[in-house]
Amino acid sequence: VFGPLASAGTALHEAGVAAGTVLVVTDSTVADLWLDPLLAALRADGRVPHVHIVPAGESAKSMARLAAIHDWALGLGIDRQTPVVALGGGVVGDLAGFAAATLLRGLLFVQVPTTVIAQVDSAVGGKTGVNHAAGKNLLGAFHQPALVYVDPSTLDTLPDRDLRSGFAEVVKHALLSSSTLAERLRADWDALLGRDAAVLPGVLCDAVAIKADIVAADEREAGVRAFLNLGHTFGHAIERAAGYGAYTHGEAVAMGLRAALHLSGSVRQGAEAAPDAPLPADFAEADRLVLRLAPPPLPPDLTTDALMTAMGTDKKRTAEGLRFVVLDAPGAPRVVSGVPETWVRAAWAFVRQPLAEHTSA
Numbered sequence: 001v002f003g004p005l006a007s008a009g010t011a012l013h014e015a016g017v018a019a020g021t022v023l024v025v026t027d028s029t030v031a032d033l034w035l036d037p038l039l040a041a042l043r044a045d046g047r048v049p050h051v052h053i054v055p056a057g058e059s060a061k062s063m064a065r066l067a068a069i070h071d072w073a074l075g076l077g078i079d080r081q082t083p084v085v086a087l088g089g090g091v092v093g094d095l096a097g098f099a100a101a102t103l104l105r106g107l108l109f110v111q112v113p114t115t116v117i118a119q120v121d122s123a124v125g126g127k128t129g130v131n132h133a134a135g136k137n138l139l140g141a142f143h144q145p146a147l148v149y150v151d152p153s154t155l156d157t158l159p160d161r162d163l164r165s166g167f168a169e170v171v172k173h174a175l176l177s178s179s180t181l182a183e184r185l186r187a188d189w190d191a192l193l194g195r196d197a198a199v200l201p202g203v204l205c206d207a208v209a210i211k212a213d214i215v216a217a218d219e220r221e222a223g224v225r226a227f228l229n230l231g232h233t234f235g236h237a238i239e240r241a242a243g244y245g246a247y248t249h250g251e252a253v254a255m256g257l258r259a260a261l262h263l264s265g266s267v268r269q270g271a272e273a274a275p276d277a278p279l280p281a282d283f284a285e286a287d288r289l290v291l292r293l294a295p296p297p298l299p300p301d302l303t304t305d306a307l308m309t310a311m312g313t314d315k316k317r318t319a320e321g322l323r324f325v326v327l328d329a330p331g332a333p334r335v336v337s338g339v340p341e342t343w344v345r346a347a348w349a350f351v352r353q354p355l356a357e358h359t360s361a
């Protein structure tokens, strides 16, 4: 549901969320910016909010923070009807969602996402969890939200880097879908990055609808949900090899999408595409859209060997070897496995090239 934060209480009501105590989880940055209007909206609907604030940043997705939420919530004397509301980005949503999944074997969960990533991606689909020393998102549960309530104006305070980074997932959804989203992105790119309220909500809505449709068709990722990993096998390897935090997730995904487009070219022609050859016209057009995200160059000290090693530990690996999502054409994804390693190396080499050499294609 899209609407102003001031109507969040009504939206909970309409979603059938019981009145009374509400557990609100947010982070320290979002609390300063958007907590008061949410609390006012909940109180206006006759609810009694209690607030738990975690530090901003990925480190909050930990078992220690989860345990602290458990202690806090159980100390308040909650019951099975008590809802958990996550106000914030993907970190707060994943953490609070896992708390909701585990408290009393599952509390009703509401997402009020405040980043682009959360509004178009992480708040929808029910994946919740925290990180482990062995890797990101290794502990968690599927726990679907009863309501995802999006106020696009919360993005007004989002730093530019996070905004652009979130748009990597919007572009990914556009490449996965045969909808008009890619055309709208091309036409309105500058207005979108300028947070133009005349175009931003519609694009966010289209982007999240693509994810919602895919998840509705395959909630537990036995099939088409894997398409959402387009660019992510490469992107996760960049994040892991460069050290988490060196790039935002969206920056890594943008680079990963470019590699995935190159690999798609190899798979489609059944032979390794040269890293310095122009992409076929349809993939080149898709690549130009990805380049609007202004992905940073891969640093030379991040060797292809290191990236290949980082890929080998991706949790999406299966018995047949690495799995990749490729495009038969923009809007037509499929999963392939058993891809020759040389094709993957060629895709990395493609991403490494100075941009001028292959953007004119």
Ligand SMILES: NC(=O)c1ccc[n+]([C@@H]2O[C@H](COP(=O)([O-])OP(=O)(O)OC[C@H]3O[C@@H](n4cnc5c(N)ncnc54)[C@H](O)[C@@H]3O)[C@@H](O)[C@H]2O)c1
Residues within 6 Å of the ligand: 027, 028, 029, 030, 033, 056, 057, 058, 061, 088, 089, 090, 091, 092, 094, 114, 115, 116, 117, 118, 121, 122, 123, 124, 125, 126, 127, 128, 136, 137, 154, 155, 156, 157, 158, 159, 162, 249
């Ligand atoms: N569950 C899923 O399906 C799924 C999908 C994609 C990503 N994720 C997870 O999401 C996380 C990344 O999400 P994210 O980029 O939203 O990270 P985030 O929650 O850390 O938010 C990024 C930063 O923006 C700040 N912020 C949030 N909203 C703001 C606002 N409106 N104005 C100003 N600052 C604001 C936050 O405090 C934080 O510092 C990762 O942990 C990733 O694993 C989950």
